[in-house]
Amino acid sequence: xxxxxxxxxxxxxxxxxxxxxxxxxxxxxxxxxxxxxxxxxxxxxxxxxxxxxxxxxxxxxxxxxxxxxxxxxxxxxxxxxxxxxxxxxxxxxxxxxxxxxxxxxxxxxxxxxxxxxxxxxxxxxxxxxxxxxxxxxxxxxxxxxxxxxxxxxxxxxxxxxxxxxxxxxxxxxxxxxxxxxxxxxxxxxxxxxxxxxxxxxxxxxxxxxxxxxxxxxxxxxxxxxxxxxxxxxxxxxxxxxxxxxxxxxxxxxxxxxxxxxxxxxxxxxxxxxxxxxxxxxx
Amino acid sequence: xxxxxxxxxxxxxxxxxxxxxxxxxxxxxxxxxxxxxxxxxxxxxxxxxxxxxxxxxxxxxxxxxxxxxxxxxxxxxxxxxxxxxxxxxxxxxxxxxxxxxxxxxxxxxxxxxxxxxxxxxxxxxxxxxxxxxxxxxxxxxxxxxxxxxxxxxxxxxxxxxxxxxxxxxxxxxxxxxxxxxxxxxxxxxxxxxxxxxxxxxxxxxxxxxxxxxxxxxxxxxxxxxxxxxxxxxxxxxxxxxxxxxxxxxxxxxxxxxxxxxxxxxxx
Numbered sequence: 001x002x003x004x005x006x007x008x009x010x011x012x013x014x015x016x017x018x019x020x021x022x023x024x025x026x027x028x029x030x031x032x033x034x035x036x037x038x039x040x041x042x043x044x045x046x047x048x049x050x051x052x053x054x055x056x057x058x059x060x061x062x063x064x065x066x067x068x069x070x071x072x073x074x075x076x077x078x079x080x081x082x083x084x085x086x087x088x089x090x091x092x093x094x095x096x097x098x099x100x101x102x103x104x105x106x107x108x109x110x111x112x113x114x115x116x117x118x119x120x121x122x123x124x125x126x127x128x129x130x131x132x133x134x135x136x137x138x139x140x141x142x143x144x145x146x147x148x149x150x151x152x153x154x155x156x157x158x159x160x161x162x163x164x165x166x167x168x169x170x171x172x173x174x175x176x177x178x179x180x181x182x183x184x185x186x187x188x189x190x191x192x193x194x195x196x197x198x199x200x201x202x203x204x205x206x207x208x209x210x211x212x213x214x215x216x217x218x219x220x221x222x223x224x225x226x227x228x229x230x231x232x233x234x235x236x237x238x239x240x241x242x243x244x245x246x247x248x249x250x251x252x253x254x255x256x257x258x259x260x261x262x263x264x265x266x267x268x269x270x271x272x273x274x275x276x277x278x279x280x281x282x
Numbered sequence: 283x284x285x286x287x288x289x290x291x292x293x294x295x296x297x298x299x300x301x302x303x304x305x306x307x308x309x310x311x312x313x314x315x316x317x318x319x320x321x322x323x324x325x326x327x328x329x330x331x332x333x334x335x336x337x338x339x340x341x342x343x344x345x346x347x348x349x350x351x352x353x354x355x356x357x358x359x360x361x362x363x364x365x366x367x368x369x370x371x372x373x374x375x376x377x378x379x380x381x382x383x384x385x386x387x388x389x390x391x392x393x394x395x396x397x398x399x400x401x402x403x404x405x406x407x408x409x410x411x412x413x414x415x416x417x418x419x420x421x422x423x424x425x426x427x428x429x430x431x432x433x434x435x436x437x438x439x440x441x442x443x444x445x446x447x448x449x450x451x452x453x454x455x456x457x458x459x460x461x462x463x464x465x466x467x468x469x470x471x472x473x474x475x476x477x478x479x480x481x482x483x484x485x486x487x488x489x490x491x492x493x494x495x496x497x498x499x500x501x502x503x504x505x506x507x508x509x510x511x512x513x514x515x516x517x518x519x520x521x522x523x524x525x526x527x528x529x530x531x532x533x534x535x536x537x538x539x540x541x542x543x544x545x546x547x548x549x
Contacts, residue, residue: 019365022357034395090291128317203415220388237390
């Protein structure tokens with residue numbers, strides 16, 4: 001390693017700072033300051049007090065929305081896991097051609113804009129859509145309202161976030177040494193017990209990665225719950241937007257935003273301590 | 283277990299695929315509202331999209347903003363990545379973490395911040411405001427891609443150039459940059475897509491004057507669900523398909539295993 005170039009760079013220690021300065025300054029002005037602005041507004045709008053936090057933490061509406069957000073995020077994460085695990089398995093243990101096609105599909109989904117996928121679910125679940133038509137065909141006289149319910153927003157969020165889960169689990173499954181499975185089998189592990197005691201623990205890191213990512217994104221999800229969800233069962237991000245756009249209640253909106261931010265950062269900090277944040281996004 | 287997993291897997295394939303492909307027949311529909319299967323087919327909504335400035339201007343705004351965001355992001359991130367990957371200094375761990383921060387903060391939080399802060403600076407409802415905000419949000423993904431590339435860089439190639447008498451500037455231009463080009467292209471692409479797809483911040487700050495395509499789509503879906511969205515979705519669908527399939531075919535031609543690449547999580 002220690003040849004002239006690295007010696008040169010170690011001696012002239014001002015270089016890294018010069019290279020970092022433009023970005024550092026930029027992030028200070030256009031990232032840190034607006035973020036600090038949110039923090040300040042939460043304490044000062046409309047006047048200096050803790051009233052916003054008091055209202056958000058004790059008001060029945062806000063408590064319900066926060067609770068709904070956590071429950072929804074947890075449920076979506078669980079569904080993504082249930083949906084993602086078999087698919088990742090199929091990808092990891094199929095012939096290369098099949099695996100490649102599924103990978104192509106998952107990647108497609110991943111790269112398709114949230115809005116496009118949200119719109120697709122509107123078509124699929126709409127009153128003139130295929131699902132309602134199918135229900136009518138099999139004899140359901142008065143099909144239930146699917147769109148603009150908790151059902152539609154949850155389903156779309158699972159669809160949108162599943163690729164994050166699938167990719168994380170797939171990466172781990174791909175690395176499992178087949179010899180481990182064979183030796184477990186030769187020791188008598190079969191079916192469920194093989195899965196429960198050998199395969200599942202080996203894929204745990206992927207499950208943890210995917211779950212943290214899905215949960216955290218879901219906590220702050222704005223677009224899909226606002227467009228597809230029931231207006232009476234908002235999630236936090238939607239309510240923040242509502243407070244700002246409709247009522248210009250910057251203080252209240254900021255206080256909710258700060259709570260959302262703190263919760264998100266706590267989860268990511270725990271994650272960072274154990275695995276390292278740069279691993280999260282693969 | 284194996285059989286169960288496979289069957290479940292195939293059901294999930296349908297679940298993932300159906301919403302992606304349904305927009306294609308929808309875009310050729312002649313129904314005036316969301317109806318599937320469509321009662322008939324024609325190109326009406328394609329004509330509506332390509333002739334209506336209500337849709338073309340946001341499309342143009344998005345392309346413009348994403349391009350400017352990419353240039354600004356790369357101008358800031360490339361030198362910073364060199365500093366963080368090639369140098370050891372105090373506070374490097376902290377700086378590494380800070381590069382990823384915009385990814386960790388929910389976009390709705392940043393949207394509130396930009397709405398207020400850019401309001402004070404007179405930057406709301408302007409292209410510049412959206413570009414400045416999107417650049418922050420694109421920094422982490424560009425950095426992640428580029429730093430992964432730079433870490434795998436064989437520095438002996440630079441040393442060889444220097445020992446053969448090339449100046450450091452020449453070495454950088456003729457050795458370092460060409461080798462890094464794939465990494466630079468991919469991280470630029472990610473920055474572009476991050477901006478082009480970004481919805482939440484754009485909803486709050488782009489206003490009428492700098493309206494981006496996602497913002498226009500969001501408003502339209504919220505109000506009347508204009509079937510023109512199916513046209514845009516179909517066009518985006520094929521752009522993504524070509525974008526993903528091209529490297530697959532290229533790598534298949536070179537008979538090398540393809541490597542999936544993934545962007546950041548937008549919120």
